[in-house]
Amino acid sequence: MIIKPGELLTSINSPADLRNLKPDQLLQVTQELRQYIIDVVSIHGGHFGASLGVVELTTALHYVFNTPYDQLVWDVGHQAYGHKILTGRRDVFHTNRKYGGISGFPKRKESEYDTFGVGHSSTSISAALGMAVASKYKGEDKRQHIAVIGDGAMTGGMAFEALNHGGVANANLLVVLNDNCMSIDPNVGALKEYLTDITTSRTYNKVRDEVWKILGKISKFGPDARTIVSKIESGVKAAILKQSNLFEGLNFRYFGPIDGHDINHLVSVMEDLKHIPGPKILHVLTTKGKGFALAEKDQTKWHAPGLFDKITGEIYKTVPEKPQPPKYQDVFGHTMVELAEQNEKIMGVTPAMPSGCSLNIMMKAMPDRAFDVGIAEQHAVTFSAGLATQGMVPFCNIYSTFMQRAYDQVLHDVCLQNLNVVFCLDRAGFAGADGPTHHGAYDIAYMRCIPNMVVAAPMNEQELRNMMYTASQEDMGPFTIRYPRGEGVMPQWRTPLELQQVGKGRTIQEGEEVAILTFGHVGNYAVDICQKLALDGITPGHYDMRYTKPLDAELLHHIFSKYDKVVTVEDGCLQGGFGSAVLEFMVDNGYTCQVKRLGIPDAIFEHGSQLELQHEAGFAPIDIENAVRELVGVPVKV
């Protein structure tokens, strides 16, 4: 279906076209932009509420600033759909997040307007500051550098590291704080309360309005007047404002809060700010999901709702004919409650993904034992370590990709001290439409090289539950359980909890000539393949290894003694992952065998469905089947 943008939007092929419009045409631009986002996302999917909330902000930024010369950096980037549409990607926007299509996040190689590649949060201020310092060094004094960061992203430690530096770097940096009181779930923490406080403080707002009036009147009259404004402003603030301002305290000139949906006001404020040098912060209040009533009402659900009917707001779901397996994340969430009911030491921790990882189930059932700590992966890990020193058994659930942020904390704070922290790494393997910033490709490799760490992956719901139960036992030390985005394979998943022997794999079937060794959910592919191959008289052995560390030495001795061809399969990087561990075992124990490792090769994989990406990487079901066929010398399938 062809989706037609509105009349004005059709005429905007770049921000230069936008800047040719009259100020009184901007309202129409924002209306058309919002409608186009609704039209396309409802049919093609993607992040939704965040982009709707910054339609006016996006339009004002590209109207006022001379992008791409002026550098605009989006934090996370899930809110940058309007930016993409205004910067030459309107007609390909329907390919957003699809295999071969444009990325759901800003990406340097996609457009000169995408100044910095994003996906993980809280990087924008650092990046924009780096750009600002470089411009200063190059003598480009008039160049503007703008970081747009949400209140959720602002809870990330990196944002504070950047403010700390930015406040003394004397560089031309504007931080736009897009405050909608939401992360994916409601935003949390003292900073959120502080921002609400500023927003609602009457004295503060009155003074702020006065300062703005003076500023607005005088700043148009050139540099001298600006110096006066600057003096008045800081004088007024220092003298009258009883309430201290966090950002002012860090040498950022603080402006706002202002209404982020008033396009004309945004434009006039930004015009003024263009003339104020140095580090400054503009606090903008917006509503996530603005303009789509249901998205405004249930902002978490509409963060990335999937496909929906834009008129009724019905989110499409296929009605299955028979009971479907649950998502792994839900098995985690429910099992947490079950385990915690039996063991009072168990606690849950998530950095800002309570609904994404389903810890929200425990947060609701046991609010004093499950915590959303904000977008703060490093803190989440060391906070868990602290809990563990006191005899608690924290389950710290972090998406595999976001755990990369907290690597030193895993090593330094947990593993060196051999603390009992269970890391549940959700979204391990290819994330799918979110693309390379979000693929959980590296965790097997980065976890298995750390002393004391156990690395496990369940093939199904029952194994996930049993691994969680096993990991919660006393003195287990650091324990990683990784599992993918999406559903498992067992509709009847509430199986009795059973202890596993750590480091023990299981034989799914004995075979001949070739052994398939799988780690985690991809083992289910091998089960199907073995059935298909049997029809052609090929009977490989299949082993669900369960643990990459420690490896099941007994089982591997058996395998290498019996077979002279081995295929390893993992949804993770081939450099240093599960297959590498098997190879090391083989060499260290003097076996010689033909080994074919399937997994994610040393390359960047873009976005697409998980299956498309797995096929590109060479470990989709057909690829595993063909690997076996090749090894036994029978024709491969195309």
Ligand SMILES: Cc1ncc(C[n+]2csc(CCOP(=O)(O)OP(=O)(O)O)c2C)c(N)n1
């Ligand atoms: C390091 C990291 N942790 C977690 C996430 C997942 N995540 C993506 S958007 C988001 C919420 C961001 O909130 P905010 O910055 O306020 O933007 P909003 O969606 O409200 O516009 C989270 C937690 C991420 N992208 N990066």
Ligand SMILES: CC(=O)[C@@H](O)[C@H](O)COP(=O)(O)O
């Ligand atoms: C932008 C971001 O980082 C999140 O919104 C992410 O896309 C969530 O991924 P899931 O949909 O897998 O929870």
Ligand SMILES: [Mg+2]
């Ligand atoms: Mg927010």
